Every structure is written in C-alpha cells, then in structure tokens.
Amino acid sequence: MPVGTVASVKAVPQETLEELGAQIILGNTYHLYLRPGVETVRRMGGLHRFMSWNRAILTDSGGFQVFSLSELRTLNEEGVTFRSHLDGSSHFFSPESAMAAQIGLGADIIMAFDECTEYPADPARVRASMEMTARWAARSKKYFEEHKHEVPWQAVSGFEYRVSSGGNGRNSKPETRNGSAELPSATPALFGIVQGGMDRQLRKESAERTVEIGFPGYAIGGLSVGEPRELTREIVESTLEHLPKDQPRYLMGVGNPEEIVEYASLGVDMMDCVQPTRAARHGLLFTSEGRISIKQARYAQDSEPLDPNCGCRVCQRYSRAYLRHLYASNEVLAQILNTVHNLSFYLDTMRRVRHSISLGEESRSLSGIWSRPKP
RNA sequence: GCACAGGUGGGUGAGUGGUUAAAGCCGACAGACUGUAAAUCUGUUCCUCCUAGCGAGGUACGGAGGUUCGAAUCCUCCCCUGUGCA
Numbered sequence: 144m145p146v147g148t149v150a151s152v153k154a155v156p157q158e159t160l161e162e163l164g165a166q167i168i169l170g171n172t173y174h175l176y177l178r179p180g181v182e183t184v185r186r187m188g189g190l191h192r193f194m195s196w197n198r199a200i201l202t203d204s205g206g207f208q209v210f211s212l213s214e215l216r217t218l219n220e221e222g223v224t225f226r227s228h229l230d231g232s233s234h235f236f237s238p239e240s241a242m243a244a245q246i247g248l249g250a251d252i253i254m255a256f257d258e259c260t261e262y263p264a265d266p267a268r269v270r271a272s273m274e275m276t277a278r279w280a281a282r283s284k285k286y287f288e289e290h291k292h293e294v295p296w297q298a299v300s301g302f303e304y305r306v307s308s309g310g311n312g313r314n315s316k317p318e319t320r321n322g323s324a325e326l327p328s329a330t331p332a333l334f335g336i337v338q339g340g341m342d343r344q345l346r347k348e349s350a351e352r353t354v355e356i357g358f359p360g361y362a363i364g365g366l367s368v369g370e371p372r373e374l375t376r377e378i379v380e381s382t383l384e385h386l387p388k389d390q391p392r393y394l395m396g397v398g399n400p401e402e403i404v405e406y407a408s409l410g411v412d413m414m415d416c417v418q419p420t421r422a423a424r425h426g427l428l429f430t431s432e433g434r435i436s437i438k439q440a441r442y443a444q445d446s447e448p449l450d451p452n453c454g455c456r457v458c459q460r461y462s463r464a465y466l467r468h469l470y471a472s473n474e475v476l477a478q479i480l481n482t483v484h485n486l487s488f489y490l491d492t493m494r495r496v497r498h499s500i501s502l503g504e505e506s507r508s509l510s511g512i513w514s515r516p517k518p
Numbered sequence: 519g520c521a522c523a524g525g526u527g528g529g530u531g532a533g534u535g536g537u538u539a540a541a542g543c544c545g546a547c548a549g550a551c552u553g554u555a556a557a558u559c560u561g562u563u564c565c566u567c568c569u570a571g572c573g574a575g576g577u578a579c580g581g582a583g584g585u586u587c588g589a590a591u592c593c594u595c596c597c598c599u600g601u602g603c604a
Contacts, residue, residue: 148554169553207553215555228555259553336553367552375552395553402552417554424557425550440547471546478557 144201144415145486149174150184150194153420154478155486157196163455163483164490167199167251169415172244173208177227177234181247189249189295201415202250204241204283206276206336206364207396210259218258220275238282242290242333249295250331254362255283257336262368269340276338276364277352284333284356291330334360334393341374343381350385360391360413367396376405383410400429400492404512407496419489423481426470429488431513435463437481442467452513455487 145152145160148171152160160168170190175181187193190200208225209216215226222237236244238256245253256279260272335358339345353361363382366375379394386392393413394406403414419429426438430450435442437449445463457466457480469477495512 144553146554153554154557171554174554201553203553208555211553212555254553257553362553364553393553398552414553416552417556418552421551421554421556421558425559427551436549438548473557475557 144169144413145489146415146417146420147194149178150190152482152486154424154475154482155420157194159483160196160486161198163487164494165198165486167201168196170200170202170248170250171205171208172202172241172248173205173225173236175202175248176205176244177229181244185247185249185295191249192295199252200250201252202245202248202254203395204245204254204256205236206241206254206257207259209236210261210368220278222256238279239286242283242286246287246290246293246331247295251329252332252334252360253287255280255333255335255358257338257364259368260338260340260365262341262365262370264340266342269342269345273339273345273349276336277349277356280335280353280358281356284335284358287333291333294331332359334358334362334391336362336364336395337382337386338365339382340365341370341378343378346378346382347385350382354385354387358390360393361386362393362395363411364395366394367398372402375402376409379406379411380409400489403489404492404496407493407500419485420482423485424478426477426481428466428481429485431488437463437466438470439467449484450488453484453488453491455484455491457481457484457487 144167145155145165146169147153148169150170152165152168155163175184175190184190184193190202191197209218209223212225212228215228217224222235222240225234225236226232227234236256241256242253255276257276258272258279260269264272335353335356337346337349337353339347339349350361363379363386366378375397383392388410391412392410393415394411395414396416397403397406397414398416399418403416406414422429426436428435428437428449431452432450435449442463445467447463448458448461449463449466450458461480466477466480469480492512499512
C-alpha cells in the first residue's frame, strides 16, 4: 500500500497510481485532522471524493504519530494530548475521537487507536503499553459499532472498487457503479492492532486479546521502530501464529523489497511503507538488480534504463544519466519519475508475489520473484 | 587621467596582527532513510606522509618587497576589477 499521509502519495497523481495498479493507499488521521480538518473532508464528500480516488483507502489512526512525535505529547488512560507540529496548538485524541475522525474521513479500512511502543522499552513498560492498546481496541470497536454508519455521503461516479465491510477483505467483491445518483457509502472495516514490543509472550497475549474483541482484520504494529531486522522477522513470524489465517493480516510500516516478499511468504497479506516514495525522493531506487543511488557520479553518462527488467514508463523511456541529471538539478520531475519507478517496482513485486501464491509457490525464493522468465 | 570601492579556498562570502588550513552558504563526492514534522538528515571536500591522530610536514588569502617574535590582516610599489567624474 503506497503511503499518502496527507491525501497525497507524494509526487504522484492519482491517475498514475491507477495506472501503476495501486489498489489501496494510506492516509493519516492525525495529519488530515490537523489539515484540512475532518469536517472539511466530510463536507467535500469524504476522502475518496475529496482526493478523487475511487479505489480503497486505509487510514491510520494516529497511534503511530503518538510514537513518532513523542516530544509533543502527553498520554494517559483516556487518550493522548498532542501539540500540533504545524502551529503548536493542543489537541486531544482518544479511541473514540480517533474513530470519529476516521469515520468522518470515510476511508474503507480504519485502524484502532493504539499505542506504538518504543524500542527499546523495559518489560513492564511494554506490558503496560500493550494492555493500554488492548483496552483502547475495545473502546475503538465499541464507538465504531455505534457510529459506523455516520460516514460521509458520497456522490460517486465511476465508483469502481471498494473493500466490503463484512467478513474478510479477500472475498469482498468490487462494486461497480456508474450512476450519478448519490450513494450512501458502505460502512468501513475496523482493524485491530497487535502490540507487545519484542516479547513473543506479550505478542501472543496481545493477539489473543485483540482477536477476542473481534475485528475483520488484524494489524501487527510496533515493529520497524529501530530493532534489528532479525528480531522483526522473529516477532512477525510468532505473532502471525496467533492471528486467524482467513482474515487479512496487516504488517504496519514494513519494509524493503526483500522484506515485503519475505513477510508475504510468512503469511502477511497487507503492508505499507514510506520506503518506496521517500527513498525515491532521496535518490534511492529499487531495481531487480539491487539498489541504485541515482545521485552517484558513475551514472552521469550511463545511457541504460534504470532497471532493464522493469516495464514501467520511466524505465521504458529515460536513461540513468537523465534521471541523475534531474536529481542533481533538483528538478521536481526527478521526484516524480523516481517515485513512479519505485512504486512500480513495489507494486510489480507484490503482483509477482500474488501470482506465486496463486500457483502454490509461497516459498518461492526472492531471486525467483525478480527474475524474468526467458522469452 | 582623477576620485572612491574592491581583489580570500571550485563558487559566493566572513575574517582586519597570534587558539586561521581560514566561519557560513552553494557546489562536488559519499552515506542514511521502514504505520512520512523528510524535495530531509549526516559525513568528507588544499597537497604529501605515517604508528591514521582533535598526528607530522608542505603550500595558501591578486603580484613583488618590507615591518614584526608572528601577517589574509600593517607599510611601499605594481597588476587587475567595479562605480563616478573629466
């Protein structure tokens, strides 16, 4: 899932995302709540209509911002008091207000309000944080069930794809509508989030408690927060054992191309990461033959495409030398082309993963994923 | 020709007697980036040597000479640039 924090996947227009085959993108409650404001989005017909994106949207609850903006917050049982990074103003988020905000934004999948435990953290702190997340999950669900129909009305035309709210996401049928009539949007799906730091036992307990509350999908949060990669893998693997296989399992905030393939092979169904978009803006490009730092002098006169095995428009049309020049010149086009390629690479990788899974090749090696069949 | 102003490392630009191989910014060259306060952040950027260190030596602030224990900084002459006046 490409990340589009402020209702924008940075540097890429929605039509290009469609072309790349993105089925779902992320938005962030914290950021959108601050600007333009939930009420504005609601009045504009909800996030889909506001940003003209007819495919699925998942909104993060703001729980991660509690973690990443920790200098600007105070936290208690009731919720979190934030100071806005934009103007320093004070705001309060609770499970209830985070649900209200997400329902108001009108995403397809919304996330429980959790607390992303920092790393490292002592055992007592990890347990307390995990338990807080569990209590908040119950409150999130309660509020959600009472208010889930209060989504924005959307006068949608060409409404082509939407994750259904019931059951698990996999079996949902895309709905196609072509009318001009106003439709009430379907109710969103609320996913729970597992925490528990790097402790397998706490992860198990968190997973069980979250499953007991009951959600149509489950996320593994609190990883990729600075821990060694080996540990991430170990925790993901052990946590997955305690989450239902027949429901979407979402690993939050991960990862590199190698990692997303690996986690998919472990049974993760959904992932999101800023890596492809941010790295692209910083000149780091992912290819079937490894990483390329396009800013390096060695590419100054390299007429090859970025990735000879890539079918994206960027690789079909532009040379490494040109991409390096654009980057060195600080041109906006560098960000656009780089991001388009990286997203293309990620989305293509996941298409291959899905194809492999459909063929029953779930353990297919990473190199197998990226090698092209000989023509 | 006269009068002012000025010539500093790849660029720009601080520095007006000593802790200055010379700030900052730009450029160049590397590196980082994992539920986005990120078109961001970090490092290196005169030469040589080694035991690789807040190491040793060399060269350097238009040119030449001088004053001084010590000069990018003060003095003399010269060269060059900009502006104004003839």
